Amino acid sequence: MNTQTAITTLFLDIGGVLLTNGWDRAARKLAVQTFNLDAAETDERHHLTFDTYEVGKLTLDEYLSRVVFYTERSFTRETFKEFMFAQSAPYPEMLELVSRLKTTYQLKIAIVNNEGRELNEHRIRQFGINRFVDFYISSCFVHFRKPDADIYRIALDIAQVAPEEVVYLEDRSMFVDVANGLGINGICHVDYPTTLKALAAFGLK
Numbered sequence: 001m002n003t004q005t006a007i008t009t010l011f012l013d014i015g016g017v018l019l020t021n022g023w024d025r026a027a028r029k030l031a032v033q034t035f036n037l038d039a040a041e042t043d044e045r046h047h048l049t050f051d052t053y054e055v056g057k058l059t060l061d062e063y064l065s066r067v068v069f070y071t072e073r074s075f076t077r078e079t080f081k082e083f084m085f086a087q088s089a090p091y092p093e094m095l096e097l098v099s100r101l102k103t104t105y106q107l108k109i110a111i112v113n114n115e116g117r118e119l120n121e122h123r124i125r126q127f128g129i130n131r132f133v134d135f136y137i138s139s140c141f142v143h144f145r146k147p148d149a150d151i152y153r154i155a156l157d158i159a160q161v162a163p164e165e166v167v168y169l170e171d172r173s174m175f176v177d178v179a180n181g182l183g184i185n186g187i188c189h190v191d192y193p194t195t196l197k198a199l200a201a202f203g204l205k
Contacts, residue, residue, distance in 0.1 A: 016171030
């Protein structure tokens with residue numbers, strides 16, 4: 001930590017920090033059970049194509065055509081998409097914390113996340129993330145995914161800040177390590193109390 005440099009900017013992940021993960025292993029397992037899908041086939045198809053969806057090179061419908069609707073189903077695409085969207089839930093304390101920090105310290109707030117476009121836009125709208133976020137460096141918009149260091153370089157360029165001015169909240173330790181390697185002050189988010197304490201060490205109380 002560089003205690004001589006004032007923090008001007010927060011970089012934030014969404015899934016695991018502000019909200020639950022959007023389409024993770026648990027959500028896919030529930031989908032398999034709910035829609036009576038073949039678990040092994042669904043998982044393999046997902047892993048073969050999901051990265052392509054997250055970097056913005058597939059639409060959600062194209063992803064679903066490869067993973068679910070490659071064969072005739074007894075349910076519709078709309079029913080399945082509604083199920084996908086319904087798996088997201090907020091972490092109210094974290095949403096309120098970031099909003100309060102922005103107001104108190106006049107921070108720039110940037111999202112740096114891996115997410116497909118339709119899921120990303122739904123989650124931003126549904127949970128009011130636009131209320132306090134200034135920039136979105138989402139994989140589906142910039143065509144890079146974490147842990148590619150270029151997504152962090154793009155975020156720094158867009159925010160026009162030096163790495164030492166940034167605190168980055170992320171729930172995956174590998175991604176924190178990559179950001180730290182660029183000089184960004186990374187905090188691996190585990191829960192609200194420990195993150196509060198870590199932020200205070202950077203002067204964000």
